[in-house]
Amino acid sequence: MFSISDSAAKRLLQAALAATGLFVALAGMANVLPSFGNLPRIGPFAIEWFRPLFFFASIVAVILAHLLARQRQGHGRWYVSLGYAALVVLTGWVCYDYYVLGRIMADSIVFFSWRDAAVATLAAAIGIWTCFIVWGAPIAILGLIAFLYLATGQYWPGFLQTVPTSIPELVAQNIWFDADQGILGSILGIVLSTVLPFIILGAILEGCGAGDSMIRISFSLMRKFRGGPAYAAIAASALFGTVSGSAVANVVGTGVVTIPMIRRRGFAPNFAGAVEATASTGGQILPPIMGAAALVMADYVGVSYLTVIIAVLIPAIAYYASLALAVYFEANRLGVEASEDDEAMSVERQDWLNLVLVFAPIGLIVWLLVSGLSPAGASIAAIFLLIPLSFINPEIRRKPVRLVGALARGGTTVAQLVTAIAVVGIVVSTLSATGMPTKFAVLLSSAGETSLLAALAISAAGCIVLGMGMPTLPAYIAIVAIMGPTLQRFGLEPLTSHMFVFFFGVASVITPPVAIAAYAAAAVSGGKPIATAVASSRLGAMIFIIPFAFVYNPILLLVDAAGANVTPVALVLAIGRLVLALYLCTSGLGGFDRTRLGVFERAARLAATVLLLSPVTSWQAAGAAIGLVALAWHLLRAAQPPTPENRSTMKQPEVS
Template structure:
């Protein structure tokens, strides 16, 4: 690399760092609560949305510039990024000029405003393509096309022609309720943004390595060894990052080689890490961005969401532990001390570093219980974390790490905002064309009383839309389309949204486009498709649990889920869930005390299905089949033992 290239790359680095830090500070100032009589934000709404969008576009553009290797293709992409950024800056200025006047007088949108809105949309979709891949961009492109041509479509898909020019201009850009800078933008800024910054700082203060060392130490004498450590560390790390791929990259580089060394296949090693990392998005208290948006959509407190998701999240991680146990038995891996696994034993400092995670997270829970908003709780935790981070000698030695983590948070959110822009286009298209209502009517005409079929259709849509996409866009899109129909069939809003949220999270390990599994495969050396298939098998309960609480809302614990809390019924439900998890784990690994025959596997899967279904009659069948499966297995074991003794 020439000296000129080095200098230009360094300049780009500092420009990007400064702008990323500006995004972070500007966004935090907008949601910062008042301190006595002192208040920085919130800023005037139209001005803030326009300027924040412009800052994020600049950050993303610089990120594309930095990735350029000087080849012709990269130079073309960089030139397009610069052109689209200029268009987006112009669009932001136009949005501020026009939207600030909409409250004062009616404004007639013309061709000029339509083309400005299309330029802003094209820029956002271009950046989505470069950051998140083709699926997100295509989804937004389809939304624009349907919005413009819907009045030409046949049958139920046909929309009312209200004028393409005004429809595109208002619903893509100039409305404060819909479009790129609409209500979804507002929700993400006020609720999700502070948590993303908190997660970036939690990662930056250096407790992640300590978590991995402690997890390996605690699990070194289990048969699964590093596989169990991967589940534990990824669960803890996931409460911080809220990103499946980020979790895989953050912990998998250490855990996956250790899992392979223990005797597991590369595909299984990657699958365990991918499944465990994906579960981080459902692990309280931070979870993923979609959970924060869900609380706002449903109209419940974020604390209610945390309580509701707690049992399903723990059950999911218990299922991962069970899958590893029976896979270890199948492969003949014995319990042993993993002292030579290449991971250093935890020190006193490692345990002290855990305070950097659990104290801020504990503060968030306490503040949510006392009634503070999620953004207020996250900002308070962030304020505590800065002085607390000096517990770590690495932070004391280089305090600049804190500033770097703020920059990383701003950069991460700028990239996420481009995906939010794309999904906002889709939401606007669905809203203006009435697709959710039509989908609900169509679904009701197909299945009058079948909640199961409705859930299967919603799950399928969520998996398809989630292929290669972040969880938040997948969740918001499917929620907009499918949830009204699900509610018509009797599901409470919280239960319906939680169902879609879980399946959207699960799309990260669902083939053929399983981004978390693909990331894990790149580390393990396994096949991407093979790893994603294994990850779907290892993490199968993330698909089964949503159907369970859809039919048994008591599992979500809170009244808003649609079931009155009765302790004995709740405990019985947990017992059924635990037995079902063990039955599924043994059936899918094909091993319990010995290899299971196909009839035994089928009986266990059917028994688990009955246990997950609602109703006392179903419970009785499930329990009877479970007991029969266990006795069948034990009888065969006893028979083999007697033959050995007498032989």
């Protein structure tokens, strides 16, 4: 009778999850709500009670979502529910202990005991376990290793050994009871003050029906092009991704529509999945909203969010241009033709009206950011604009409760993110307490032998490895804590080094072997997961190349904070080299332009790409010369009429 597998228990879990998610969303928004006229502000709330309460609500939401998923799969067991009920009670106890000790610490100095260390250990275990059930093993294992190293580092050998200190003091303060460190520390504070309202805005945008209209319009506009559905997927996923900030959520949300249509146009399953995965991934670097990590970057670096938006503008456009080029070359290679009777959904007047639901909030955010309002204030204003505007959609007028459901889903998404942030808080606190980033920087400096290129290559590899299996925001925070100081030792501006890490943190979701966005796309396309990940890495190759380009050519970031010395002539030349490099690299990796490219032609194009993006003027000139000669040679060869010997090489089918 205690089973949660019956329909009544399912409805109860759904209602409890919706209520908890709604509480998380509304409480989080109230915390950052700006003042209106002479009315007093509601927040920000006191740290000592709000953060533990928010953490408790997030853990409850995650547990309810997990139990509901198990029940739907037929795995509901009363003893599992009982175990999670005990976990909720323990979470409430450690959060209450934080509140009590926080009030004492506000008035007097506290010396932590073994009891406090035990409470902190329990809090860490709760955070790591709930992170595991939401995000999987990689990030949870990373958090477990970090905690064990913090507690036992003084007994490790060699350079890994830390300074001997009081273990209770070390664990209690760095893991749980410090408002600046650990699970409830400054990183969670940034999420609450900056990231949360953007996640809620994305959830409401998705719930008000604007996403479906964007997809229909994109497919309708692109239906006359050879790679129509693929171009439409890029456009729709770019717009959807810049709001959602989650590559996997983007793949699942838009890929179920776009991927089958790409396949029906004649593209292979692996390629179809790769298009959606790479387009969804790029949404996190596309202004004006971008992903949550960009908001955190602005706080970390100490620049305005508008500065981050301007800095990433050229790299983001270049990335999406490379995706469009990759589709163009693949369509030419396969001989895909445009189809007027394609499954492009009929676009109605309401779809065009629904676009207001996308562009009005985004336009308001940009205007408010330019006017000097904080990102949180701009996003809250956009939410207040979007809610009444959503009644443009007749589906919302018929069922306004959809907005409440969207708020609840947004709160659940925030709760899931909080579990990852809890683990990242453990990792970052461990790095700070043990001084590991400084040690790593010294080792990397020695390995790089004062070579910035070697340091960048090692850092890029480290970013991809550390980012595997992690959502972008916690991946970025964990990576920049290690790699950021290292790169700045080589003279990079903080914004440039953070942007470099940010790009590779984003890229990790399409990089084998743990390419979670590519795997999600493969599940929809029916392709092979690893093959889809490899295809995604090839299609999205510019996301790995562009960071090196703006490190050596900071003018591509446009802002003074990146060390850019922007002049009109230098900017035009830099963009021109980047455009040529995009064309050469994308065609070289794809192996096709007007006709099939030979091995020598591909090597020449890729070599020219490297030279074009180098910091040395003579190398740039050499790269331009090689690239232009390669293009001219190819055009001349393609202009010749096909012969029986070369006709078979004009178009090669893809092996899926």
